[in-house]
Amino acid sequence: MSSSPSHDTICLPITFINELSQSNDLHETLTLISNWLPQIIGSDRASVCLNNGSDETLEVFALFGNNAIEANTILPISSTMVGRVYSNKQLEINNNLAQSKDLDCQILHKGGLGSCVDAPLQHSGTCFGTLNLGSLEPDTYKPEDGAQLECIANWLANYIHAQMEITEHKKRAETDPLTKANNRHCLNTVGNELLKLWETDQQPFSMIMIDIDHFKQFNDNYGHHVGDQILVTFSQVINQVIRKSEHFMRIGGDEFVILLEGNVDLATKLAERIRKAIKDMALKHDDDSLIITVSCGVTSVQNQDSSLECLYNRADKALYQSKKNGRDQTTAI
Incomplete structure (x- = not known):
């Protein structure tokens, strides 16, 4: 010494x-x-x-x-x-x-x-x-x-x-005040960082897009305060499922995105764990037990992707397919 x-x-x-x-x-x-x-x-x-x-x-x-x-x-x-x-x-x-x-x-x-x-x-x-x-x-x-x-x-x-x-x-600027999830600004920041790692080191990453099924009906039938509680509880469940290295973001309304390192198979397994956890989520309003389900769209970075928007559009397309096929399911593209 x-x-x-x-x-x-x-x-x-x-x-x-x-x-x-x-x-x-x-x-x-x-x-x-x-x-x-x-x-x-x-x-x-x-x-x-x-x-x-x-x-x-x-x-x-x-x-x-x-x-x-x-x-x-x-x-x-x-x-x-x-x-x-x-x-x-x-x-x-x-x-x-x-x-x-x-x-x-x-x-x-x-x-x-x-x-x-x-x-x-x-x-x-x-x-x-x-x-x-x-x-x-x-x-x-x-x-x-x-x-x-x-x-x-x-x-x-x-x-x-x-x-x-x-x-x-910085955390406040990147955090959704209701759900405490990260926001769209964070999506761009983290997503572009992962895209650079892909371009330089071929380190794969994936995007999961999640929508709460029939969310508007909950707002219409029970009021926006119940809709807000659904969003908060939903986000708490997500945070219990994902790891610290996985980035959970609210990008508007009932639309959420998760960015994670790894290929589409890994992301699909995570999306399924989330979907099942949300379905088991206990949420009551007066004497009603509210059953919440989600639809998920999954994709991974591909060689032709020139921007984060490419993944976003592909995940959105996969999400639309899950909704078209009856909701409460995961589709990977």
Whole structure:
């Protein structure tokens, strides 16, 4: 491990500052921070934990070095040192992890670490996460190391918070406010990215187009508030079926699209899982049990496709065929 700078100075590498100022998104910013921190304050591990929208948990968003607690791990606030630092907005040093009763410290100890230090990330008086350092050896961190980390955390909090706001703004711009699915703008963005991968690496991808059968009748018979509830529940079921790598979008009314990597057979199997899950969807209105079905059209990228519109038109044609043949079915072209 490198030696720590003296307690009255903070030595930040110029390369780190330059890279940080040029980082384009939250993930890149957090990765840079976790990669550089062990070089600034000698450590064997660095991570960034952020609030993940829950009042009870934090999530490890970036990690460098020892992976006793891996990236994307969800940690409870109530029984952890990192949670206490987050809640109290106060730095903590633990130089003897073997004796700690905190859940995260126990996991770090089992993973080979001997000591750790956590500093809160704060913006305008609100804590939104922590910076965390760990060492294989016990008794590593001195008060001046904690003071350095806390000062760095206060400085970096501005960068991280700004990227979080940009990420949230982008998410709102690409999200349908009713169903929380992505919107048509996201369809174009993701679809064109997949099309480029196809053109450069021949990486196949597919499109599933989904319509709720006779949706207008639900609106006419029960009111638009019931139609909205159908759309919301439908979207929740879809999100339970698809994987994180698959992109679900509402492109208008009761028309939805899913983009996924893989060929038409893989996409058809997913469409069928969705169709069956929607049919089993429990939705009641007063004393009525509403039976919801969907029709699906599936296609995959082909050599002659010059734009995303080619896939869209072909999936739409397949969807029309499903409706023509009686609905509640999947057609692949």
